[in-house]
Amino acid sequence: MMDKLPKWADILLVPLISLLLAALVSALVLLAIGQSPMQALTVMVNGAIVSPYGWGYTLYYATSFIFTGLAVSVAYHAGLFNIGAEGQAQLGGLGVALACLFLPWPHWSLALVGAMVGAALFGAAWAAIPAWLQAKRGSHIVITTIMFNYIAAAVLIYLLVEVLRPAGQMDPASARFPATTSLPQFQDIPGLQSLFLRYAADGTVRLNAEGLPLYQKVPANVTFFLAILACVGVWVMLWHTRLGYMIRAFGKSEKAARYAGISAVKITMTVMLISGALAGLMAINNVMGQSERLLQNSAEGAGFIGIAVALMGRNHPVGVFLAAILFGFLYQGGAALGLETAIPIELRTVVQGLVILFTGALDQMVRMMLGWAFRARRTV
Amino acid sequence: MMGAHDTGRQASAAPFAIELKGISKAFGPVQANKDISIQVAKGSIHGIIGENGAGKSTLMSILYGFYKADAGEILINGRPTTIPDSQSAIRAGIGMVFQHFKLVQNFTVLENIILGAEDGPMLATSLGKARKVLADLAREYELDVDPDALVEDLSVGHQQRVEILKALYRQAEILILDEPTGVLTPAEADHLFRILRGLKDQGKTIILITHKLREIMEITDTVSVMRRGQMTATVKTAETNPEQLAELMVGRKVLLHVEKQPANPGRTVLEVENLRVVDEQGVERLKGISLSIRAGEILGIAGVAGNGQSELLEVLGGLTRGTGVVRMNGKTLDLTGRHSDGQSRRADGIAHVPEDRQVLGLIMDFTAWENVAFGYHHAPEYQKNGLLMDNEAIRRDTEAKMATFDVRPPIPTLAAKNFSGGNQQKIVVAREIERNPDLLLVGQPTRGVDIGAIEFIHKQIVALRDAGKAVLLISVELDEIMSLSDRIAVMFDGRIMGERDPATTNERELGLLMAGVSEGAA
Amino acid sequence: DPAIIYDLGGKFDKSFNEAAFNGAKKWAEETGGTFKELEMQSEAQREQALRQLAESGANPIVMTGFAFGDTLNTVAPDFPDTKFAIIDMVVEQPNVKSVVFTEHEGSYLVGMMAALASKTGTVGFIGGMDIPLIRRFGCGYAEGVKAVNPDATVVLNMTGTTPAAWNDPVKGAELAKAQKSQGADVIYAAAGGTGIGVLQAAADEGILSIGVDSNQNHLHPGKVLTSMTKRVDNAVYNAFNDGEAMTAGLTVMDLKADGVGYAMDDNNAALVTDEMKAKVEEAAAKIKSGELKVHDYMSDNTCPAATF
Amino acid sequence: MDYATFLQIFDTTLRLATPLLFACLAGLYSERAGVFDIGLEGKMLMAAMASGAVAALSGSVWIGLMAGIVGSLAFALVHGIASITFRGNQLISGVALNFVASGITVLIAQDLFGQGGRTPPLEGGARMLEITLPLAETLRPVPVIGPLYADVISGHPILVYVGLLLVPATWWLLYRTRFGLRLRAVGENPASVDTAGVSVKRLRFSAVLIAGVLCGLAGAYMATGLQAGFGREMTAGRGYIALAALIFAKWRPWHALWACLLFGFFQSLALRPDVMQAVGIKIPGPALDALPYILTVVVLAGLVGKAVPPRAGGEPYVKER
Numbered sequence A: 001m002m003d004k005l006p007k008w009a010d011i012l013l014v015p016l017i018s019l020l021l022a023a024l025v026s027a028l029v030l031l032a033i034g035q036s037p038m039q040a041l042t043v044m045v046n047g048a049i050v051s052p053y054g055w056g057y058t059l060y061y062a063t064s065f066i067f068t069g070l071a072v073s074v075a076y077h078a079g080l081f082n083i084g085a086e087g088q089a090q091l092g093g094l095g096v097a098l099a100c101l102f103l104p105w106p107h108w109s110l111a112l113v114g115a116m117v118g119a120a121l122f123g124a125a126w127a128a129i130p131a132w133l134q135a136k137r138g139s140h141i142v143i144t145t146i147m148f149n150y151i152a153a154a155v156l157i158y159l160l161v162e163v164l165r166p167a168g169q170m171d172p173a174s175a176r177f178p179a180t181t182s183l184p185q186f187q188d189i190p191g192l193q194s195l196f197l198r199y200a201a202d203g204t205v206r207l208n209a210e211g212l213p214l215y216q217k218v219p220a221n222v223t224f225f226l227a228i229l230a231c232v233g234v235w236v237m238l239w240h241t242r243l244g245y246m247i248r249a250f251g252k253s254e255k256a257a258r259y260a261g262i263s264a265v266k267i268t269m270t271v272m273l274i275s276g277a278l279a280g281l282m283a284i285n286n287v288m289g290q291s292e293r294l295l296q297n298s299a300e301g302a303g304f305i306g307i308a309v310a311l312m313g314r315n316h317p318v319g320v321f322l323a324a325i326l327f328g329f330l331y332q333g334g335a336a337l338g339l340e341t342a343i344p345i346e347l348r349t350v351v352q353g354l355v356i357l358f359t360g361a362l363d364q365m366v367r368m369m370l371g372w373a374f375r376a377r378r379t380v
Numbered sequence B: 001m002m003g004a005h006d007t008g009r010q011a012s013a014a015p016f017a018i019e020l021k022g023i024s025k026a027f028g029p030v031q032a033n034k035d036i037s038i039q040v041a042k043g044s045i046h047g048i049i050g051e052n053g054a055g056k057s058t059l060m061s062i063l064y065g066f067y068k069a070d071a072g073e074i075l076i077n078g079r080p081t082t083i084p085d086s087q088s089a090i091r092a093g094i095g096m097v098f099q100h101f102k103l104v105q106n107f108t109v110l111e112n113i114i115l116g117a118e119d120g121p122m123l124a125t126s127l128g129k130a131r132k133v134l135a136d137l138a139r140e141y142e143l144d145v146d147p148d149a150l151v152e153d154l155s156v157g158h159q160q161r162v163e164i165l166k167a168l169y170r171q172a173e174i175l176i177l178d179e180p181t182g183v184l185t186p187a188e189a190d191h192l193f194r195i196l197r198g199l200k201d202q203g204k205t206i207i208l209i210t211h212k213l214r215e216i217m218e219i220t221d222t223v224s225v226m227r228r229g230q231m232t233a234t235v236k237t238a239e240t241n242p243e244q245l246a247e248l249m250v251g252r253k254v255l256l257h258v259e260k261q262p263a264n265p266g267r268t269v270l271e272v273e274n275l276r277v278v279d280e281q282g283v284e285r286l287k288g289i290s291l292s293i294r295a296g297e298i299l300g301i302a303g304v305a306g307n308g309q310s311e312l313l314e315v316l317g318g319l320t321r322g323t324g325v326v327r328m329n330g331k332t333l334d335l336t337g338r339h340s341d342g343q344s345r346r347a348d349g350i351a352h353v354p355e356d357r358q359v360l361g362l363i364m365d366f367t368a369w370e371n372v373a374f375g376y377h378h379a380p381e382y383q384k385n386g387l388l389m390d391n392e393a394i395r396r397d398t399e400a401k402m403a404t405f406d407v408r409p410p411i412p413t414l415a416a417k418n419f420s421g422g423n424q425q426k427i428v429v430a431r432e433i434e435r436n437p438d439l440l441l442v443g444q445p446t447r448g449v450d451i452g453a454i455e456f457i458h459k460q461i462v463a464l465r466d467a468g469k470a471v472l473l474i475s476v477e478l479d480e481i482m483s484l485s486d487r488i489a490v491m492f493d494g495r496i497m498g499e500r501d502p503a504t505t506n507e508r509e510l511g512l513l514m515a516g517v518s519e520g521a522a
Numbered sequence C: 001d002p003a004i005i006y007d008l009g010g011k012f013d014k015s016f017n018e019a020a021f022n023g024a025k026k027w028a029e030e031t032g033g034t035f036k037e038l039e040m041q042s043e044a045q046r047e048q049a050l051r052q053l054a055e056s057g058a059n060p061i062v063m064t065g066f067a068f069g070d071t072l073n074t075v076a077p078d079f080p081d082t083k084f085a086i087i088d089m090v091v092e093q094p095n096v097k098s099v100v101f102t103e104h105e106g107s108y109l110v111g112m113m114a115a116l117a118s119k120t121g122t123v124g125f126i127g128g129m130d131i132p133l134i135r136r137f138g139c140g141y142a143e144g145v146k147a148v149n150p151d152a153t154v155v156l157n158m159t160g161t162t163p164a165a166w167n168d169p170v171k172g173a174e175l176a177k178a179q180k181s182q183g184a185d186v187i188y189a190a191a192g193g194t195g196i197g198v199l200q201a202a203a204d205e206g207i208l209s210i211g212v213d214s215n216q217n218h219l220h221p222g223k224v225l226t227s228m229t230k231r232v233d234n235a236v237y238n239a240f241n242d243g244e245a246m247t248a249g250l251t252v253m254d255l256k257a258d259g260v261g262y263a264m265d266d267n268n269a270a271l272v273t274d275e276m277k278a279k280v281e282e283a284a285a286k287i288k289s290g291e292l293k294v295h296d297y298m299s300d301n302t303c304p305a306a307t308f
Numbered sequence D: 001m002d003y004a005t006f007l008q009i010f011d012t013t014l015r016l017a018t019p020l021l022f023a024c025l026a027g028l029y030s031e032r033a034g035v036f037d038i039g040l041e042g043k044m045l046m047a048a049m050a051s052g053a054v055a056a057l058s059g060s061v062w063i064g065l066m067a068g069i070v071g072s073l074a075f076a077l078v079h080g081i082a083s084i085t086f087r088g089n090q091l092i093s094g095v096a097l098n099f100v101a102s103g104i105t106v107l108i109a110q111d112l113f114g115q116g117g118r119t120p121p122l123e124g125g126a127r128m129l130e131i132t133l134p135l136a137e138t139l140r141p142v143p144v145i146g147p148l149y150a151d152v153i154s155g156h157p158i159l160v161y162v163g164l165l166l167v168p169a170t171w172w173l174l175y176r177t178r179f180g181l182r183l184r185a186v187g188e189n190p191a192s193v194d195t196a197g198v199s200v201k202r203l204r205f206s207a208v209l210i211a212g213v214l215c216g217l218a219g220a221y222m223a224t225g226l227q228a229g230f231g232r233e234m235t236a237g238r239g240y241i242a243l244a245a246l247i248f249a250k251w252r253p254w255h256a257l258w259a260c261l262l263f264g265f266f267q268s269l270a271l272r273p274d275v276m277q278a279v280g281i282k283i284p285g286p287a288l289d290a291l292p293y294i295l296t297v298v299v300l301a302g303l304v305g306k307a308v309p310p311r312a313g314g315e316p317y318v319k320e321r
């Protein structure tokens, strides 16, 4: 019924067309509310790419999205749709906070390792119960992970309000982490540093009270490089290890996997633990690298954006990386929109939803459209 | 011999109940039906035979409006009729019993029967009427089923009756049955045939698809033969014989004969004692199987599909759990615990060519090379650096295997789904046989495989035997069993009915055993 | 240009944030100037919002709400040339002005008003997020009630423990209905956007309510007894007027400085008798003169007039 | 806890259970027909915005109600096209539509009213008024029953009663009519319906559209009955709680009613920490909020009887491989 598309078209064109469709519909929405799509795009580009400050934020967001995107992808390769990255990332934040607050760290690099362990453990733990229920009792993982997102939010509110909030503080947040756990941000990294110098109107470098140069502070931090490593790691794991082989085989055909002696329970558990750990690791970026304390709703929806990122990136680490950058742009650009124009920041939620819709649910439609185009070209 | 040559004479008499002209249908690249024409006389039983994938089910589904033909014409009782959907087919008086039943499992029989044929928007009226009609039909055709039973609680034979009743309830004049006996016990099959004769006597027209020549000879009036999407012939049953039909089916003189030396059995490789398997529904599928296979021999297991052969393969292959004792090379295998899985079986020297290659044996979306590692992904020669899989090594190995087994096209990076069925089967057989296992479990090795490939695969199996390995062969094709096996065991209803020497037994004797007639009675 | 950041609950909460917006709007109308504004969507955005505004050159930057305190402490030193003003919180930085209000004083006055208007002798209080700041409202209110009628019952409820409590009208309405069933016939809502639900439910149920922060009397004319006004608008207006010359340090806006008070207008004129007004005015005068001291919950985290 | 408090809590329960019930029944129709619907939340939100905005503009709650249904139907239609026509992933489609709804409602409301994505408070004819059932005042003096009838049963917006009536109506439709038989069949085995000559697509579309209408009612009730106007994210996860209730109810109408009342009861208890404390139970507020989700997980785990979803649920119906 449907013409088969060439592989390159399936990998490149389908997500691209989906993205264009999402952009088109968003533009229509903007027109409908009397805003100019072109102006919106200009503001977004200026706010998110043009200045080092802008892309400092874009990459910060992208870092989070890479982790959650990988989390969703890894599970997806095993045929599991993990909607719980949000909750797992929040729990990961808890792990980071506990590691940073209650253990003495002499240096950030050690703290980073410790916090990573905490983040991964807590994220994985939060994925473990839905995984176990899926593996052993056949409870649909989509529903259980949704439920666990809500439960995670409740757990965090309780802990932040009743346990972690320092005496005398009014907002529900943990104490600040000690300075020794502070991760280098881009403006602290030699080599990148000079990009972020602050200039006065006359073009001279601005100095602080002690006469040292002032830098623009961006939240992008060393976690970005960890995210790249995670991409490579996931790629190696999926396509160059036995585990990855078994995950993919299980994801393609559960029955055949059983024939090959691949245990459904083991793979489901392992893959969800990895997925949860990846989602949890996101917290290194936002909790340790940025806010340096645990806030309520720290993941800010990045877990859900992971779904869009994974779909858009075709569940391949390279694709996830690119899609995460795209969504980082969308997020930072959206923030610029909120500041500079009358367009509500929620526009980015709409775009995000549309991208998921076109890449994940209407992909057949996109393929059919492309199929027609290919046939038309052949007959011409 | 083609049915079309005497249309003129017949048309002047009663019109045909069904006449198809030039029907074609393609699924993507697969041409399932090619320019098919066929005529079925009113009040007759018309058989259709053909190998797997010949296009029989597709043709009937088109007639029933389930698929839409790409080209062609349908005439019902002489009138050109378009059948865009099943509704139209039902209106034209056609009923169909599908190979895979289309019943709602958690509905009652009655609900299943009225579904889509209700009288008015309220259920109560429909149910009341259906209950009466059903009672009448049951009496008339020996089609008793409890109208209030849940379908999921019924045996397969009874579910089939529900399907027939569904068609009759819709006052079908033409009834199509797609491989109705594949899932039936011989007694149930006999009962079915009685029903069909009864229907024929009432003037109904019946199309019967089957693989079994015996059934064709027994019950049909005319028979059409299909091969690779085409109709090769239509003949009067009375004027033909099984040999001729078989030849028409596969396109050349058959009785496959495999060149092989007499067996030279050595030590016992596999010993099975009192093996039992209970399925998820709690039905006992294997009721205490005992057998043994020695090195250098092929034990063939014959039987009607659904008598426990699949379960036997699966429990030996580690896919399902069972109780009893299984010894492999003297080592007792784990049938229930952690080591009752495919990996452990492979480690114990058992290779397994599963019955259904597309569902079990291959990952259709994986490339050929990935499939060659399937099940053997732990093999040391496929690893490197202790941690990683050596994809390069697997690809090289795949190229070698593809050359030996003449897999076409010999491209390791092609996805399994893009190979033809026969070549898919060759990949699986290559993977398993090349492991040089002590015991090869092999189910339906040549299902849907073309003649050339059949011979090749048979030779490989025999070669493995000659290399001193044990083979357990399961096949629904008696010919295959007869020509490959060194010993034949017959399974019926989860038990082994008896063992025969292929040199001294014959199809009749095996057939009786397969039908559950035990030795004493025979 | 000056800039303002509104807290969760949003610019149009008809209460706290809207008061801030009104101050900014007034400044813009009077001077013809323009200002930037941002609304918070989530806790984690605060830092980005602050930095983004500072980077864009806005000066001064005013933020409404105690929750910015911690973030501002880390951001302010990075922008030594930018002036910040924070409302409801004290942040000690050389370029930050902290503005706090004596909400207990204003709440005392509306508490008296509530007790005077109540026929059942039971009045209610619905707070937003359960934090010392909001307890300061509740405690002052209870003291005012008891000052008029020592036997009165004060039903106290908080909406929640997270910032979501500032914007949960459904819960506000349900709490109001619950308090009514406990006999309350005047309810004071100190809950930001949640108060909209409280006032709505009170109006629907035919009892009186008391608004907060902005003058909310007009929301349900004749059904809102009064509003405890907290002149956030003035604080913002002043900050904007001072511009880059704004002085750092702590500013306390109390009753004497007209920082807090109670609202009288056409909408509630019929509800407040001259006698009531006289009594309240008398107390107000005493507070201003220092003769009457209303207990501040935040001074010792206790409340003599009520238990939370 | 005295009787009055008791009544008050049940009164709240009924009010809060109503949007859950509409959404839960919506999910029931859709999922019984084999189309999973995670998008209940988004449809409700869309309906709440549309009904709140149109009621505010037109001054009529009934026009607002219609607008809410239309808004929700638009989303249902997209879900149908994605998951039925193009056989897309039903779960992903639902998730996507929830995002779109969450953003677009704010965009539209902000454009219309400039109040930060909120509609102005609804007044007078733009609100759904509470109706007093006959004899409420006459019966009030009757001990126990009287206050129960007058305070809990009587005095709700009409949609509350519509919701309650929909339960037996749904039961009847599903189990006593031809449409119901086919609907249930198509969720169990679409091929059986197809071969019986009934269109699978049409059946599934009608189920999805019914779900759209019901979510429309849920949203409209929230914006015009429960509250006086729309606010951003005002459904606050109720769509997911309804989904939880649906699983808890094992996809059955009467069970759905009890599940929604139970979850509504939890919500009303969460509003009254004072009551909880008064009877000596100290459950942290967040724990109460999370209770529906925890219970659902418990049910899914098969600890309280197994929840078997409709067999063909979530699978697009494909005739040809």
Ligand SMILES: Nc1ncnc2c1ncn2[C@@H]1O[C@H](COP(=O)(O)OP(=O)(O)OP(=O)(O)O)[C@@H](O)[C@H]1O
Binding pocket: A011, A239, A313, A314, A315, A316, A318, A319, B391
């Ligand atoms: N979905 C995708 N998005 C982007 N790039 C992709 C995608 N899929 C594949 N690629 C590109 O194709 C390359 C090879 O992909 P893949 O890892 O599947 O190949 P492989 O055959 O396993 O390679 P190797 O021989 O290294 O094992 C990747 O490195 C990547 O650049």
Ligand SMILES: Nc1ncnc2c1ncn2[C@@H]1O[C@H](COP(=O)(O)OP(=O)(O)OP(=O)(O)O)[C@@H](O)[C@H]1O
Binding pocket: B027, B028, B030, B031, B032, B050, B051, B052, B053, B054, B055, B056, B057, B058, B059, B099, D319, D320, D321
């Ligand atoms: N829905 C479908 N989509 C794609 N290909 C199909 C479909 N149904 C059948 N085919 C292909 O069409 C061909 C004919 O199939 P069909 O089921 O008609 O064969 P058959 O003669 O009934 O075989 P069997 O004896 O195994 O039932 C096969 O190659 C099959 O793989």
Ligand SMILES: [Mg+2]
Binding pocket: A239, A240
């Ligand atoms: Mg690779």
Ligand SMILES: [Mg+2]
Binding pocket: B056, B057, B058, B099, B178
């Ligand atoms: Mg067939």
